[in-house]
Amino acid sequence: MKITKVIFDIDGTLVLLPIDWSMVIARIRSEENVSALTFLGFIAKYHGSEVFWRIHRFLESLEINAVDRLVILDNSSEILRKLCGRIDLGFITMQSRSAAKKVLSKLEIDKCENNLGVLSSREDAATRVEQIAKVLKVLNANPKEVLFIGDKVLDAVASTINGINAIVILRNLKSTRITDTDYIDEDLEVLGIPIAHNLGEAIRIAKEIYRISLD
Numbered sequence: 001m002k003i004t005k006v007i008f009d010i011d012g013t014l015v016l017l018p019i020d021w022s023m024v025i026a027r028i029r030s031e032e033n034v035s036a037l038t039f040l041g042f043i044a045k046y047h048g049s050e051v052f053w054r055i056h057r058f059l060e061s062l063e064i065n066a067v068d069r070l071v072i073l074d075n076s077s078e079i080l081r082k083l084c085g086r087i088d089l090g091f092i093t094m095q096s097r098s099a100a101k102k103v104l105s106k107l108e109i110d111k112c113e114n115n116l117g118v119l120s121s122r123e124d125a126a127t128r129v130e131q132i133a134k135v136l137k138v139l140n141a142n143p144k145e146v147l148f149i150g151d152k153v154l155d156a157v158a159s160t161i162n163g164i165n166a167i168v169i170l171r172n173l174k175s176t177r178i179t180d181t182d183y184i185d186e187d188l189e190v191l192g193i194p195i196a197h198n199l200g201e202a203i204r205i206a207k208e209i210y211r212i213s214l215d
Helices: 021-029 039-046 050-067 076-083 097-106 128-139 153-162 184-191 199-210
Strands: 005-009 088-092 115-120 146-150 165-169
Touching: 005 128, 021 039, 021 050, 039 050, 050 097, 076 199, 088 128, 097 115, 115 128, 128 146, 128 153, 146 153, 146 199, 153 165, 153 184, 165 199
Parallel strands: 005 088, 005 146, 088 115, 146 165
Antiparallel strands: none
16 A cells, blocks of 8 residues: 655754753752653653643753754655655654754755654653644544654554554664573564665665655
């Protein structure tokens, strides 16, 4: 089935925001009665709570300030401009909505006629699984016609749960071996999720497998 919509994660997939995550984690752990060990774990456990909004506002300020110093990955702005006008493009992120919009403006994607915008952000959902589910509902899209491109194994799992296609970009992969008995590439192959090492390769895979044309 032909892909009609491509949804991208933002930070880590298209750009890199220079955030001191060790400081963010320290801020999270300084909160009373918070048991989360990681950022995404915190969001999943405490989404919508008072402590969530405190951390959200703290991090949002860091994110917005970081946009001016972001690193554009794999010439993503040019790649997205080539896709623009040929297929609907949407974006989901675990960053704040305001920071995500600022990133897209910096990439000049906000000018794209097929830009669906920031479809889901940290404010909207506790996990990537929930984000994708909400996006599918809002777009009233056939999951088989949607491709998600992210940079985490979690993105592959969330896509599989929601029945959409996915490509995962694993940059600077040191080894596919996680433990003595587990390999990332094997796990993703079982799920039917291709691995790319950069955004350009992800788009080439999309052209070959999902018939997305840039020509």
